[in-house]
Amino acid sequence: MNEDESSLKDISGLTLAYYNQRAEEFRAGTRDHDVSQNIEALLRHIVGQAPLTLLDFGCGPGRDLKALAGLGHRVIGLDGAAAFAEMARADTGCEVWHQDFLNLELPDGRFDGIFANASLFHVPGRELPRVLRQLHTTLKAGGVLFCSNPHGPNVEGWNGRRYGAYLDLETWRCRLTEAGFVELEHYYRPTGLPREQQPWLASVWRKAD
Numbered sequence: 001m002n003e004d005e006s007s008l009k010d011i012s013g014l015t016l017a018y019y020n021q022r023a024e025e026f027r028a029g030t031r032d033h034d035v036s037q038n039i040e041a042l043l044r045h046i047v048g049q050a051p052l053t054l055l056d057f058g059c060g061p062g063r064d065l066k067a068l069a070g071l072g073h074r075v076i077g078l079d080g081a082a083a084f085a086e087m088a089r090a091d092t093g094c095e096v097w098h099q100d101f102l103n104l105e106l107p108d109g110r111f112d113g114i115f116a117n118a119s120l121f122h123v124p125g126r127e128l129p130r131v132l133r134q135l136h137t138t139l140k141a142g143g144v145l146f147c148s149n150p151h152g153p154n155v156e157g158w159n160g161r162r163y164g165a166y167l168d169l170e171t172w173r174c175r176l177t178e179a180g181f182v183e184l185e186h187y188y189r190p191t192g193l194p195r196e197q198q199p200w201l202a203s204v205w206r207k208a209d
Contacts, residue, residue, distance in 0.1 A: 002010035005128060008041055008102055008124065008127065010033075011102075011124055011163045012080070012100050012101070012123070014110060014161055014162075014163070015122055015162050015163050016080050016081050016100070016206055017161070018160070018161040018162050019081040019083070019084060019162075020081050020082060020084075020189075021134075022082045023061065023081065023083035023084055025061065025180045026061065026084075027060075027061035027063075027087060028059075029149065030060070031061075031063060031103055031161065031192050033063070035064060035117055035148075036067075036117070037039060037191070038117055038146060038148055038172055038189075038202055039064065039067060039071075039115070039118050041146055041187075041204050042054075042113050042115050042139070042144060042146035042151075042204065043113070045144045045184050045185075045204055045206065046112050046113045046143070046144045047142055047208075048075060048112050050071075050072055050073060051072050051074050052073045052074070052112040052113060053073070053074045053075075053076075053110065053111050053112050053140075054068055054073050054074065054075045054076070054111060054112060054113045054114070054115060054184065055076050055106075055110075055111045055113075055114045055115070056075055056076070056077045056078065056115050056117075056119075056162070057077060057078050057114050057115065057116040057119055057135070058078065058079055058080075058101070058116060058117065058118065058119025059077030059079050059084065059085075059088050059096060059119070060081075060084050060088070061084055061087040061088055061091065062077060062084075062088030062089075062091045062092045062094070062096075064115060064117055065077040065092050065094055065096070066091060066094075067082075067124070068115065069092055069093075069094055075094055075099065076095045076096070076097060077089075077092070077094055077095070077096035078096065078097045078098075078099055079096065079097075079098065079099075080095060080098070080099060080100040082187060085097070085098040085114065087137065093149070100107075100127065101119070101120075101121070101122060101123050101131060102127055102131070104131065104134050106134055106135075106137065106138035108137055108138065108174070109137075109138070109139070109140050109141070109142060110138050110139075110140070111138055111139050111143055112139075112140055112143055113143055113144045113145070113146070114135055114138070114139060114143070114144070114145045114146065114157050115146050116135070116145065116146060116147045116148070117142045117146070117147075117148045118149065118150075118200075120147055120149055120152055121162060121164050121165055121166065121167075122162070122164060122165075123147035123165065124156060124163065125156055125167075127194075128165070128175055129175065129178060129179060132175060132176065132178075132179035132181075133179050133180070135179075136179050136180045136181065136207055139207045140207075141207065141209050142207060142209065143206070143207045143208060144184070144204060144205065144206055145176075145181060145204070145205045145206075145207070146202070146203075146204050146205075147172075147176075147202070147203050147204075147205070148189070148200050148201070148202040148203075149166075149172075149200070149201055150164070150166055150199050150200060150201075151166060151167060151168055151169065151172075151188075151200070152167065152186060153166070153168060154167055154168025154170065154171050156165070156166055169186065169201060169203075172201065172203065176205050180207065180208050181205035181207060181208060182205060182206045182208050183203065183204075184204040184205060184206055185203070185204050185207055186201065186202060186203040186204070188200065188201055188202070189201075189202055200207070
């Protein structure tokens with residue numbers, strides 16, 4: 001195993017271990033977070049009739065998976081943390097794939113939309129182009145990708161026992177455009193606050209044909 005492979009294994013393993021060890025704490029702490037604005041941003045851009053086929057990428061304990069399924073859609077969850085995948089299956093009754101973001105096995109042209117809420121920032125910058133291309137491939141023609149990530153001055157590294165990449169809007173635009181996506185909209189959260197109090201950058205993208 002070369003140095004890069006070892007580093008990626010550490011990044012993935014330690015980050016997932018953090019979530020596995022704190023799964024119950026994380027579920028309790030995020031249960032009441034309101035991300036309805038993000039769900040609406042994904043759904044209003046998808047062209048097609050319900051029920052839509054959706055992927056909740058980084059579904060965690062299943063909060064948003066449950067909300068999307070409750071709207072009548074066919075939703076599959078995906079998470080790299082085994083504890084989260086188990087929780088999400090039990091709490092939602094939905095199919096949940098246990099897959100590391102750095103070792104994805106996704107079907108081609110399966111989904112109308114992907115909901116990646118607070119998940120893609122855990123992908124190291126050097127792996128992000130590959131992961132985005134995989135998400136592009138698993139979308140149907142014209143499919144929509146929603147992303148929400150903590151933004152920053154294009155830095156990445158360890159935040160405690162979790163690895164994160166904190167990109168600004170222009171860099172994020174470059175990465176998504178290079179992967180074959182067209183921007184539909186973006187906004188910062190929470191709404192109604194000064195930018196310095198809006199840590200989250202949300203953006204919506206369409207798969208270019």
